[in-house]
Amino acid sequence: MRLRSGFGLLALAAAALAVAFLVLPVVAIFADVSPGRLLDALGEESAREALWLSLRTTVIAMVLVVAVGAPAAYLLALKRFRGRSLVLAAIELPLVLPPAVAGIALLAALGPDGILGGALAGAGLELVFQTAGVVVALVFVSAPFFLRQAIAAFAALDPRLLEAARTLGAGPFRAFATVAVPSARPGLAAGLALAWGRALGEFGATLLFAGSLEGVTQTAPLAIFSAFNRPGGFTSALALSAVLIVLAATILVGVKLLGADRAVEAPPQVR
Amino acid sequence: MRLRSGFGLLALAAAALAVAFLVLPVVAIFADVSPGRLLDALGEESAREALWLSLRTTVIAMVLVVAVGAPAAYLLALKRFRGRSLVLAAIELPLVLPPAVAGIALLAALGPDGILGGALAGAGLELVFQTAGVVVALVFVSAPFFLRQAIAAFAALDPRLLEAARTLGAGPFRAFATVAVPSARPGLAAGLALAWGRALGEFGATLLFAGSLEGVTQTAPLAIFSAFNRPGGFTSALALSAVLIVLAATILVGVKLLGADRAVEAPPQVR
Amino acid sequence: GGSGAGEPTLTVLGASSLTEALGRYGESFPGAKVRSSFAGSDQLAAQIEQGARADVFASADTAYPAQLHRERLVGKPVVFARNRLLVVTPPHGTVESLADLTEPGTRIVIGDPSVPVGAYTREVLGRLPASEQAAILDNVRSEEPEVTAVLAKVAGGAADAGFVYATDARTVAGQVRTVPLPPRLQPDVAYAAAVVSGSSEEEDAQRYLEGLLHGAGGADLREAGFLPPR
Amino acid sequence: MQFGEGADGRSLAVAARMPLRGFELSLELAVGPGERLALAGPSGAGKTTLLRIVAGLVRPAAGMVAVGEEVWLDTAAPREVPAERRRCGFVFQDYALFPRLSAWRNVAFGMTGPRRQRRRRAQELLDRFGIGALADASPGSLSSGERQRVALARALAAQPRALLLDEPLAALDPGSRRGALRELQAQLAGLSIPVLLVTHSYDEAALLAERIAVIDRGRVVQTGAPADVSTRPASPFVADFAGAAVLHGEASREPGGLTLVRLRGGGELRSTDEAAGPVAVSVFPWEITLQPPGGEGADSMLNRLAGEVISVTPVGNRVRVGIATPQPLGTEVTARSAAALGLRLGTRVVAAWKATATRLIPLS
Amino acid sequence: MQFGEGADGRSLAVAARMPLRGFELSLELAVGPGERLALAGPSGAGKTTLLRIVAGLVRPAAGMVAVGEEVWLDTAAPREVPAERRRCGFVFQDYALFPRLSAWRNVAFGMTGPRRQRRRRAQELLDRFGIGALADASPGSLSSGERQRVALARALAAQPRALLLDEPLAALDPGSRRGALRELQAQLAGLSIPVLLVTHSYDEAALLAERIAVIDRGRVVQTGAPADVSTRPASPFVADFAGAAVLHGEASREPGGLTLVRLRGGGELRSTDEAAGPVAVSVFPWEITLQPPGGEGADSMLNRLAGEVISVTPVGNRVRVGIATPQPLGTEVTARSAAALGLRLGTRVVAAWKATATRLIPLS
Ligand SMILES: Nc1ncnc2c1ncn2[C@@H]1O[C@H](COP(=O)(O)OP(=O)(O)OP(=O)(O)O)[C@@H](O)[C@H]1O
Ligand SMILES: Nc1ncnc2c1ncn2[C@@H]1O[C@H](COP(=O)(O)OP(=O)(O)OP(=O)(O)O)[C@@H](O)[C@H]1O
Ligand SMILES: [Mg+2]
Numbered sequence A, B: 001m002r003l004r005s006g007f008g009l010l011a012l013a014a015a016a017l018a019v020a021f022l023v024l025p026v027v028a029i030f031a032d033v034s035p036g037r038l039l040d041a042l043g044e045e046s047a048r049e050a051l052w053l054s055l056r057t058t059v060i061a062m063v064l065v066v067a068v069g070a071p072a073a074y075l076l077a078l079k080r081f082r083g084r085s086l087v088l089a090a091i092e093l094p095l096v097l098p099p100a101v102a103g104i105a106l107l108a109a110l111g112p113d114g115i116l117g118g119a120l121a122g123a124g125l126e127l128v129f130q131t132a133g134v135v136v137a138l139v140f141v142s143a144p145f146f147l148r149q150a151i152a153a154f155a156a157l158d159p160r161l162l163e164a165a166r167t168l169g170a171g172p173f174r175a176f177a178t179v180a181v182p183s184a185r186p187g188l189a190a191g192l193a194l195a196w197g198r199a200l201g202e203f204g205a206t207l208l209f210a211g212s213l214e215g216v217t218q219t220a221p222l223a224i225f226s227a228f229n230r231p232g233g234f235t236s237a238l239a240l241s242a243v244l245i246v247l248a249a250t251i252l253v254g255v256k257l258l259g260a261d262r263a264v265e266a267p268p269q270v271r
Numbered sequence C: 001g002g003s004g005a006g007e008p009t010l011t012v013l014g015a016s017s018l019t020e021a022l023g024r025y026g027e028s029f030p031g032a033k034v035r036s037s038f039a040g041s042d043q044l045a046a047q048i049e050q051g052a053r054a055d056v057f058a059s060a061d062t063a064y065p066a067q068l069h070r071e072r073l074v075g076k077p078v079v080f081a082r083n084r085l086l087v088v089t090p091p092h093g094t095v096e097s098l099a100d101l102t103e104p105g106t107r108i109v110i111g112d113p114s115v116p117v118g119a120y121t122r123e124v125l126g127r128l129p130a131s132e133q134a135a136i137l138d139n140v141r142s143e144e145p146e147v148t149a150v151l152a153k154v155a156g157g158a159a160d161a162g163f164v165y166a167t168d169a170r171t172v173a174g175q176v177r178t179v180p181l182p183p184r185l186q187p188d189v190a191y192a193a194a195v196v197s198g199s200s201e202e203e204d205a206q207r208y209l210e211g212l213l214h215g216a217g218g219a220d221l222r223e224a225g226f227l228p229p230r
Numbered sequence D, E: 001m002q003f004g005e006g007a008d009g010r011s012l013a014v015a016a017r018m019p020l021r022g023f024e025l026s027l028e029l030a031v032g033p034g035e036r037l038a039l040a041g042p043s044g045a046g047k048t049t050l051l052r053i054v055a056g057l058v059r060p061a062a063g064m065v066a067v068g069e070e071v072w073l074d075t076a077a078p079r080e081v082p083a084e085r086r087r088c089g090f091v092f093q094d095y096a097l098f099p100r101l102s103a104w105r106n107v108a109f110g111m112t113g114p115r116r117q118r119r120r121r122a123q124e125l126l127d128r129f130g131i132g133a134l135a136d137a138s139p140g141s142l143s144s145g146e147r148q149r150v151a152l153a154r155a156l157a158a159q160p161r162a163l164l165l166d167e168p169l170a171a172l173d174p175g176s177r178r179g180a181l182r183e184l185q186a187q188l189a190g191l192s193i194p195v196l197l198v199t200h201s202y203d204e205a206a207l208l209a210e211r212i213a214v215i216d217r218g219r220v221v222q223t224g225a226p227a228d229v230s231t232r233p234a235s236p237f238v239a240d241f242a243g244a245a246v247l248h249g250e251a252s253r254e255p256g257g258l259t260l261v262r263l264r265g266g267g268e269l270r271s272t273d274e275a276a277g278p279v280a281v282s283v284f285p286w287e288i289t290l291q292p293p294g295g296e297g298a299d300s301m302l303n304r305l306a307g308e309v310i311s312v313t314p315v316g317n318r319v320r321v322g323i324a325t326p327q328p329l330g331t332e333v334t335a336r337s338a339a340a341l342g343l344r345l346g347t348r349v350v351a352a353w354k355a356t357a358t359r360l361i362p363l364s
């Protein structure tokens, strides 16, 4: 598309508008926070603890999401079965739940009086008020993001690569680990970045399901909310938000680089 | 992958676990709500009004997102320029903002005292406590979902199709409308479904930026929240949630069908 | 709120816990159309600080109105209602009295100190003997910045007890039991409201506050379980 | 390091039946140790499907696959060895190299043992195929010819019991195809395992294999040495496929031992083949000479058809000439004769050939 | 409805210079109205790039493109007409049909006017190309041959001023290529606009075009009629490309009017061409006869090289025989002579050809 055409200019305007609209509010947060306040926010013990808890719980959640989600997505991508499209729609539903409803839904399913409450208690597994509960809430809200990207990435795999692996003696697991995952890596990384970003910002479901206790269940978004409530806490809430945004941006970019299609940078094909 | 192998069974277990974990909480909501309550929820004037407002505002938001986002994504997908990857990361940042922070950010940028507040007021445009504000909040939180999918879909376009269109006399707009958009349709539809789902569940940013005024800015998620604060409100909140889930599922499936790759169902290639 | 040619419109920002009472009051308010927006008091304060145009701010505490008043963002606040704290427990729970809260292993949820209900809860606990206070605080499993989260956990059986306002308990009526606090422990829970500076409908806003104190609004508050301002 | 040679003396046997879109695949084949059998046939005939059945990538409705004593599939037993335990080398049509593994890692994929040893053995194989220097290159940076060699090395590295190749030359551009063909010939010639290869083209099949199985619509219509198949086509389809011109007519015995064929649309031919009733007549383009009209019977050629030239296409030192005889006829003459005849569109000529070069194929 | 015929009398002229990866594209070409010029050359030579420059899809560092009076590009002016206003028909290598438009909508894409009229004109064109029945089919459901015809129809439907075809036959499987080649010949023959087509293969170039431009590493190394290019190759590269065997040696004049070439590695040849100093010798495989060793000089063939047979590959009724003369030599003989000689790997033979069939190419 030539930029110097009517539509080219229109598209340019659209892109500028879209970028400005999405970036401006984020910039506005930074504009409200002086660099000094940013450092102060990091200096606060409780803020550091919340960030650290956020990092820990999101990492664990991402490990779970990837460890269970990748094989699950692989299967859902490759197998055709009746009701498949229904299943694919169902796993996207958590996306539309308002956060508080997601938390209540988790309580109704996994809380002590929930559907599986007895079974979990019997297994000695306590989630509510526990860091484990935070992880569960994070997995619930972020898994759909990873799953849908992973399914798309695996579905786009060249099936002959998997067949080639089989004729070379690779069983299903080896084919998955050495052929499918490396080939789908850019898509998996994009899904992971998205899920991680969503988990880092997660607020409502965590609060309702796991609660909010410093050092145990109070993640950064909860700490921001709490700071926000404190008289005069507005700026420190913004400062903590800014830190969270920087952290998230780092993770987004880092994970994407990890998934960057290195094959593309291979030397050009010459004969 | 054969299911009857060690890894096949493992993947099956992973898929079952993932689906159950994501679906169970949603089911739990329905289990807690009797069908009668569901109908009652629909019977309430305020609930109907909130659903109708949600539908209206999300539709307008989606129209804006697609109308501006599609050409913007097209340009961002096809043009290489310095800082492109930075721009692509920046437009994903709203994804990680905790909802309340997103609301504050919008207030700081577009509120009466925000960066652009004066300019907007000068143009006679009021957003806070206005339905227009809801739309702005929805666009802000949902646009990244559409944009990233749309960019991926346009980037995957065969560039020769666009070149072919040009050699046949199609200017940039015609190439976009008649070649790029139809070819990218499945990706665009997936992005739209995701953005729409996210917009339907949007709570925090809307509440802070647009308030929760019945009939004006109180969308379904806000009405759910408001119901929580009324006597006996827990059950009616859950009932309204269930209705919202059904609505969202319908939209998700509908939009996906719209984007279904009909070419795939073309008669098999025989020679 | 702007004024049309006909009835003026009054924009009321109310604390979430006032949803029922102010909702009803607004519907029957004479002489003006009332639009009410309910959210956490802190969120409403943030909106006003960010310049949102409203007419009345009805908070669930006195601190936010006082703070905004100092910043000249609202007029002089008046206390328009009071509330009581009580303990909610699951219907089949183990907690039947205040004393049970000190039992080790009892799962208690209270408000985050940053929200009024959390601050008041600490005030209540402060009036208990030091050992009891320590035992209860030891049992606190979560400090919730939203009352909904406290109620959801008690109603869902995830917590054995929670400290909330009497009015909040009504939203989960039937799903929880309530244990009242003895009067000697009751804090002075006051709700203050003020007219937002620069309101274009100042007269009506003032009239709205009057009604809350002495008129139909007061009745609606009483009906929703609030106590009259002393 | 050895490859292929390990599996001495074991032949591959396949029998399969399976409904495909539009027709049923139903065939039996056996390939001896060290034998190269080419499956040739038009697009969609079921060639790839057969290879996939052998490799275990597709399960037929009924069938049997065995290499020597080892039964890979027997739907009657039932017994089925999964693809990954068959040790069946497969060279895919577009090679299906793993895009994120270097050339040597692709080759080493099917090997077992410690990494260093696999690396060394992969390097040896790559050296043997003349691309040792490219061991660390990624498949995307290789030319199609190089990719073909990596794919073959990879399939052989796992010391397969049988080797399957699906159109190994189709992905090459025409410029590299000639060279690659020669190389592949040499590489396949050294193997002692059964080799089953698929191709669209009769010529390629003839060059690469000792035996051809022509397959059409799921059935083997003829097998035999390349020369036999082209000189004695079992059906008009095979004749056409092997490059012959095919005409249709009605045969009857003549006194004198020849067979007379009255062509549909007019004209008569004579053949030394025996036949009666409806037949297809096949004659190779290079058996036909072109003569100016009029000069009758100055030679031993019994068959003469006159017509206008409708196409002239030079190919190397020869010219392909299409003639509008009652049934259009493709012929091939030397550039010299074409010039001598002054051939151009519209020229009237007589196509003449011997009765001995006229193959008759009875039509049921 | 007419196509091509409208732009009578306008020829296409191109001159372009542009750095590519590894070398510089730098060439000038002109194609007359109705002329078909084939760009032939190895992969990566810059053929596609040249077409893209003409169509306006790539801008060269410097250059000029014009059709008749109409200047499409002149970097000196500077002037550049965007691709969509050049009306330059382009048939892409893999056709680049719009996958979500039916065949007729693809064809009608470049047309203007009301829908019904476009539909009718598209249908006419499809009928003309023999695929009228497929007007509503989606490209995905067409065979590659049908797709090629749709692509050509689409390019012509916009009544282009020039037609560019990038390897129009490369996407076809070998089975359909022969037929498609014939058809394309007929279709291109009827046009009155300049036609520039790209191919990898000398044979295809010879069949489709009146003039060939052989291009290598961004430069035109020879242009001329196909016969001229193959009989008088301007460089060893062209000779090899046209299918000749190429040997290297040192030439010197002999008394008697012949040139003597001492081959590198041993052996002598004689040629009627004049040359001195280092030369490349080219001879076409079919000019070479094979004889049993010993029978010297029984014929007029001055050039004789002895060696062992290293490859024997039958092709139709001919056999390609590789011989390990000091510089390896590719020859082609009839199946009959091959049989008579008892050719097999290792047989010693003498390759013989005439001095008049020996082309000398001086190496600067
Ligand atoms: N698993 C299957 N079940 C049913 N039909 C199939 C299956 N796989 C392929 N087919 C059909 O069988 C037919 C033969 O396909 P196959 O790929 O074997 O042909 P081919 O001879 O390899 O053709 P080509 O030369 O084009 O590769 C095709 O019509 C295809 O659609
Ligand atoms: N816009 C460009 N700028 C620089 N180099 C380019 C550009 N486009 C292509 N090239 C390079 O120019 C060379 C020639 O490419 P081109 O596609 O024109 O070759 P070709 O002759 O068509 O080859 P093939 O027969 O394989 O299609 C290649 O090495 C390619 O990488
Ligand atoms: Mg095939």
Ligand SMILES: [Mg+2]
Binding pocket: E047, E048, E049, E166
């Ligand atoms: Mg090219």
